[in-house]
Amino acid sequence: MPKKSSNEFSLVTSGLCHSFGKGAATLEVLHDIDFTMRRGELVILMGPSGSGKTTLLTLVACLRRIQKGHVQLLGQELSGASEKILTRMRQRLGFIFQAHNLHSSLTSIQNVRMGLEVHGPDALRNWQKTCGRVLELVGLGDRLDYFPAQLSGGQKQRVAVARALVGCPDIIFADEPTAALDMVTGRQVVELLRKLADQRGTSIFMVTHDHRILEYADRIVKMEDGRIIEDSSAKILMK
Amino acid sequence: MTGLLTRLLGRLPIGWLQLFHNKTRLFAAVGGVMFANILIFMQLGFLGALRETSVLAHRTWNADIVIVSSDFQSLRTVNSLPRSRMHQALQIEGVKDVVPVYFSTINWTDPGTNQIINFRAMGVPAASAAFLDTSIQEQVRKLSEPLTALVDVETRQLDPKIVETIKSKGICEIEVKGRKMHLTGTFSQGASIDIDGTLIMSDQTFFEHFPSRSSGTPSLIFVQCESAGPDSLQPIVEALNRVFPETDVKAYTKDESVVVEHKFQTKQTPVGFVFSFGVVIGFIVGLVIVYQVLTTDVQDHLAEYATFKAIGYRQKFFSGIILEEALSLAALGFVPGMIVSLALYHLAETKTALPMEMPWSRLVLVFILTVAMCAGSGMVATKKLSHAQPADLF
Structure with missing residues (x-):
């Protein structure tokens, strides 16, 4: 069990393993991962495909059950946690996925509202103002009533970012958030995340292949074959 | 309507919005419910006419009690x-x-x-x-x-x-x-x-x-x-x-004799059986159509639902969406189904000289059947979502 203080660290894993399949076909994709992330830190996780990045992300983000090892997320042990606790934890997180996963029947502002509605009726007071402001923040103040089909790929991804931000999450998990974006908008999205980390102390955990955004990271973690092979401060790496 | 539903539900009426977003599917689904409704209404109408006409004679009798052979x-x-x-x-x-x-x-x-x-x-x-x-x-x-x-x-x-x-x-x-x-x-x-x-x-x-x-x-x-x-x-x-x-003989009050006649006509004649069977078939047809529409709808929105699940929505929320869709379909299909049935009742009445009446109790019964049919299909349709971990849904 990690003894590190949960005030300083938003995420601590120790001895985390994960495997897929059953019996003889069992394949272990994560081996003994020890990893920490501080509050307000922007960590980028890199590695070739199949190295276990996304599996690690889904495990620590309460999207998959822990099989072996421990994960402490915002002070809560996830290993063996009930569905109810996992659901409550998810509500404290923000997610940005590779595909935007916006609901096609909802307008931009309604999609963003979904990120707020999960916190209950109290969060919905002045929801139009709250959601409008976040959409303005991502540069879509003039696209509030557009359906996803009427937006470009970049715009859709920014709506998804707004949806992740609107609930003021403690941690944001992002899986290839810039994959569908051009350089300029990709940069804008990551700059926005950087600002959140600095101003609000939000921790950002990002899986990416995109080398153009590495300069925004505090730390870069590299994975290969289910192990962390390098964990370094970004500034050292850049040199 | 969206505003009203939002206020009523305390959340965005996603089910309703989803239904109206895909107009083709909406028409197919409403048509299906309507069709099932017409089928049920017609069978019940004929069954009712069978019951009612079988005792038209009884109603003219000046008798408090009738004696019949045993x-x-x-x-x-x-x-x-x-x-x-x-x-x-x-x-x-x-x-x-x-x-x-x-x-x-x-x-x-x-x-x-x-x-x-x-x-x-x-x-x-x-x-x-x-x-x-x-x-x-x-x-x-x-x-x-x-x-x-x-x-x-x-x-x-x-x-x-x-x-x-x-x-x-x-x-x-x-x-x-x-x-x-x-x-x-x-x-x-x-x-x-x-x-x-x-x-x-x-x-x-x-x-x-x-x-x-x-x-x-x-x-x-x-x-x-x-x-x-x-x-x-x-x-x-x-x-x-x-x-x-x-x-040798037995005695019934006139009201009892009406009940005996009704029972015979609906339970023991082939015609009575055919119409009762038709009601069941209508119900099943509706069930299958609504189930098809709702499962396709769940399938199409799986990625969105998984996202909602990932950001912390509970199972109850998804059942709510499907139930909302099911009830919307029930209401949207029932009204035209009822109107068409009333017109068909009129047509049948002129063609067959059978009295086709629409009592309130039948409207209520068929509406309840429709809601049960839609809600039942909806509940089965959400099952796919309930056990999946959000990560598996991507």
């Missing part, structure tokens, strides 16, 4: 009983009068139209008070004239010329199985599924037409009591059943 099932297959029971009944306290009634059927071919009409012939003593309806009762006295009869104007396929002749000349002469019959009056009762119409005649005329029948073997005995309250009738029915040998 094997009695329905007016359709009525057997005769000994006349002596009539005199025994008169001995019971509270019995005011008794009337022997004779039933049989005649197939009459109208020479004018070549149409075969299946009449139920009813013979009553011309001096008796066998009918509640005074317009019929007044005409019955005149039936003491030999070979006269009253004809039901609502008889199925009855040549309107016959009714016109009766109205203008006061008499219309027809020939039934080689015997003359003078139609001297009309009344209004209505056809049933198995009988096209009714002829009312005196018992003497009845015996002329059915030589095998005699005054010793009536089909039914009407019993009129001094007081007709249900409390006073029941002891008399019990007293009658005590006096009569068990294997």
Whole structure:
């Protein structure tokens, strides 16, 4: 069990393993991962495909059950946690996925509202103002009533970012958030995340292949074959 | 509407928005529910007409209690009983009068139209008070004239010329199985599924037409009591059943005889079974269509639902969306289904001379069935979502 203080660290894993399949076909994709992330830190996780990045992300983000090892997320042990606790934890997180996963029947502002509605009726007071402001923040103040089909790929991804931000999450998990974006908008999205980390102390955990955004990271973690092979401060790496 | 639903549900009406976003699917689904509704409404309509028309005759009877043969099932297959029971009944306290009634059927071919009409012939003593309806009762006295009869104007396929002749000349002469019959009056009762119409005649005329029948073997005995309250009738029915040998005849109140007839028509005739079966089929068709639409809809939005699950929405939220879709479909399909059914009822009524009525209870019943059908399908459709971990849904 990690003894590190949960005030300083938003995420601590120790001895985390994960495997897929059953019996003889069992394949272990994560081996003994020890990893920490501080509050307000922007960590980028890199590695070739199949190295276990996304599996690690889904495990620590309460999207998959822990099989072996421990994960402490915002002070809560996830290993063996009930569905109810996992659901409550998810509500404290923000997610940005590779595909935007916006609901096609909802307008931009309604999609963003979904990120707020999960916190209950109290969060919905002045929801139009709250959601409008976040959409303005991502540069879509003039696209509030557009359906996803009427937006470009970049715009859709920014709506998804707004949806992740609107609930003021403690941690944001992002899986290839810039994959569908051009350089300029990709940069804008990551700059926005950087600002959140600095101003609000939000921790950002990002899986990416995109080398153009590495300069925004505090730390870069590299994975290969289910192990962390390098964990370094970004500034050292850049040199 | 969206604003209203948002306020009502305390959340965005995603189910509703989802339904309206895909118009083709919406039309297919509403059409399906509507179709199922029409099917159920029509079958219930025919079943109701079957029930209602089978007791149209009963409603005209001036009888508090009827005595029937012990094997009695329905007016359709009525057997005769000994006349002596009539005199025994008169001995019971509270019995005011008794009337022997004779039933049989005649197939009459109208020479004018070549149409075969299946009449139920009813013979009553011309001096008796066998009918509640005074317009019929007044005409019955005149039936003491030999070979006269009253004809039901609502008889199925009855040549309107016959009714016109009766109205203008006061008499219309027809020939039934080689015997003359003078139609001297009309009344209004209505056809049933198995009988096209009714002829009312005196018992003497009845015996002329059915030589095998005699005054010793009536089909039914009407019993009129001094007081007709249900409390006073029941002891008399019990007293009658005590006096009569068990294997011979039995007594029912008129209301009981209506219930017996309904039960026979809906449970024991093939027609009753066919219509009841149709209701079940309609329900299943609706169930399958709504299930298909909702599962396709869940499938199409799986990625979005997984996202919602990932950001912390509970299972209850998804069941809510599907239920909302199901209930919207129920409401949207029910209204046009009801309107089309009412039009079809009207059409069926003119085509078959069967009374197709839409009682409130049927509207409520079918609406409840529709909601149950949609909600049931919806619940099965959400099952796919309930056990999946959000990561597996990507």
